[in-house]
Amino acid sequence: MDTQLDLWEVFIQSKAGSHHVHAGSVHASDEAMALQNARDIYTRRNEGSSLWVVPAKYITASSSADADMLFDPANDKIYRHPTFYIMPEGAKQI
Amino acid sequence: MTKQEALYKYVLRLGDHALIQGHRLSEWCSKGPILEEDLALTNLALDNIGRAQALLKYAAELQGLGNTEDDLAYKRGEREFYNSLMSELPTGDFAFTIAKQMLISVFEYFQFTALSHSADETIAGIAAKTLKEVRYHMMHARDWCYRLGKGTEESNRRLQNAINELWMFTGDLFEMNDEDKMLEVLDIAIDLNEIKTQFDTLVQTILRESDIRIPENGYMQTGSKKGIHTEHLGHVLTEMQYLQRAYPDATW
Numbered sequence: 001m002d003t004q005l006d007l008w009e010v011f012i013q014s015k016a017g018s019h020h021v022h023a024g025s026v027h028a029s030d031e032a033m034a035l036q037n038a039r040d041i042y043t044r045r046n047e048g049s050s051l052w053v054v055p056a057k058y059i060t061a062s063s064s065a066d067a068d069m070l071f072d073p074a075n076d077k078i079y080r081h082p083t084f085y086i087m088p089e090g091a092k093q094i
Numbered sequence: 095m096t097k098q099e100a101l102y103k104y105v106l107r108l109g110d111h112a113l114i115q116g117h118r119l120s121e122w123c124s125k126g127p128i129l130e131e132d133l134a135l136t137n138l139a140l141d142n143i144g145r146a147q148a149l150l151k152y153a154a155e156l157q158g159l160g161n162t163e164d165d166l167a168y169k170r171g172e173r174e175f176y177n178s179l180m181s182e183l184p185t186g187d188f189a190f191t192i193a194k195q196m197l198i199s200v201f202e203y204f205q206f207t208a209l210s211h212s213a214d215e216t217i218a219g220i221a222a223k224t225l226k227e228v229r230y231h232m233m234h235a236r237d238w239c240y241r242l243g244k245g246t247e248e249s250n251r252r253l254q255n256a257i258n259e260l261w262m263f264t265g266d267l268f269e270m271n272d273e274d275k276m277l278e279v280l281d282i283a284i285d286l287n288e289i290k291t292q293f294d295t296l297v298q299t300i301l302r303e304s305d306i307r308i309p310e311n312g313y314m315q316t317g318s319k320k321g322i323h324t325e326h327l328g329h330v331l332t333e334m335q336y337l338q339r340a341y342p343d344a345t346w
Contacts (some may be wrong), residue, residue, distance in 0.1 A: 004128065032237050037130035040137050092284050 008034040008041055009059060013050040020052050028053075097280070100273040102156040103176070105217065106166070107273075107319070109149030109172055110177035113167055114327070115198060116142030117334050121185050131188075134234060138195065141227040148220050168338035172328050173321040179262040182327040186256065189249065192238045193256035199232035200296050201267050204289035213281040236300050245303025250305060257301065258309050265314030268293075 005027040011020035028034035034053040040045045043051065062070060074080070119139035126132025150163035157166075180198060185191050208229055209221035242249040268286045277283035302310050317323065337344060 028130065029241070034324060036134065036234055036237070040134040041130060044133075044137065049192075 003008070003057045005033075007056040008038070008053045009056050010038040011052040012033050012038075012042055012048040013052075014047060020050065023047075025056060026053070095272060095276065097276065098156060098158075099344055100276045101214070101282065102153055102174065102327055103273045104277055105153040105156060107167070107176040108217075109146050109153055109163075110175050111181050112142045112149060113146035114175070114330060115179040115181040116140070116146055118181065118183075118185055118194075119191075121132075121190065124262050127188055138231055138234070141231070145220065145224050148223075148228035152216050152220070168335045172323055172331060175327060175331070176318060176321060177327070178263075179266045179315050179318045179324055182324060182330055183260070183263065184326055185188070187252055189242050190256040190259070192235055192242060193253055193260055195231060195281070196235035196300060197260060197264060197297065198267075199228055199235050200300070201229045201289075201293055203232050203296075204292045205284065205286075208284040208289060211281075212283070217282065219248065239304040239306070239343055243301075243306045253304065254306050257306055261309040261311075262313055262315050266316055266318050269316060269319050271319045 007011065007025055008028055009025050010023045012023045013020045023038075026034060026037040026041060028037050031053070035051060038051050038053050042048070116139045119135055119142060122132065122135040122139070124132065126135055131260055146167070147163050148165045154161045154166055178198075180194060186194075203225070206221040206225045210218055210225055212218040212221065239253065242253040244250070254316065268290050272287050274283050274286070278285055298308055315324070
């Protein structure tokens with residue numbers, strides 16, 4: 001029997017304005033416990049300013065068997081990268 | 095007793111309580127019910143030991159004998175420690191640890207809220223920092239009280255037993271002595287009678303919401319403010335101070 005409680009995926013925002021980035025997972029029986037466990041495991045060294053926890057069962061993942069079909073066609077579409085623009089003077093990124 | 099001596103004893107007491115509570119929590123390291131809770135309990139331990147370090151450092155300054163916080167932590171005997179009796183009790187089962195942490199966190203929450211307005215700036219500063227940590231400890235322990243109390247018949251029974259056993263150690267938290275009275279007049283220390291009502295109300299609410307019966311106020315243990323302890327503190331110190339006792343002033 002699995003006694004490890006439900007699995008939750010943890011996303012951390014390192015500072016206000018930036019994306020929440022996947023950090024790992026925790027086991028927990030409810031939302032409050034999931035947040036506390038995520039805080040205790042993943043933000044001990046000042047990593048975060050905001051946390052999301054999502055029940056892992058609600059994440060739909062693409063199948064690795066489909067990876068060829070899904071992702072390979074993008075390999076040779078170099079024109080989709082914005083590398084053909086001339087950078088305006090002074091702009092650090094576009 | 096001068097003001098300086100009273101302040102030393104007062105700060106020492108706050109530091110000792112955090113040190114012994116931190117040590118007891120650290121005993122859960124690698125023994126938690128699940129990995130996540132193992133880390134949570136050792137995080138609480140580290141918060142306590144950090145607080146103990148700040149307070150004992152300040153106590154050592156006030157003592158003025160050139161001691162460090164480590165000297166105070168590792169080179170005093172049982173009768174020279176002033177931590178609360180509750181903090182030194184063995185960890186027991188998980189429910190006992192949670193019940194103890196809940197009672198201590200609720201007490202500390204009101205204690206450090208009041209102390210953050212202390213006329214002594216160092217105490218006020220440490221209290222303000224501690225308060226953030228203690229709010230989390232209180233939430234974590236309270237949520238576990240809900241889960242255990244409303245969980246299975248066994249988890250409810252274990253939490254109820256823990257609360258019943260711990261109840262006679264709650265009185266000791268609120269005892270005051272000459273240091274308290276002397277420093278309270280100067281707005282440095284706080285009147286523990288004032289936070290007793292807040293403590294009772296919040297603890298009763300948490301226990302009621304956890305389906306736990308509130309024990310009768312019967313016989314209360316006493317003594318920590320005089321350095322009189324249960325038989326358990328000696329065992330804590332034996333382990334905690336082993337290295338310094340066996341190899342005095344060892345460095346590495």
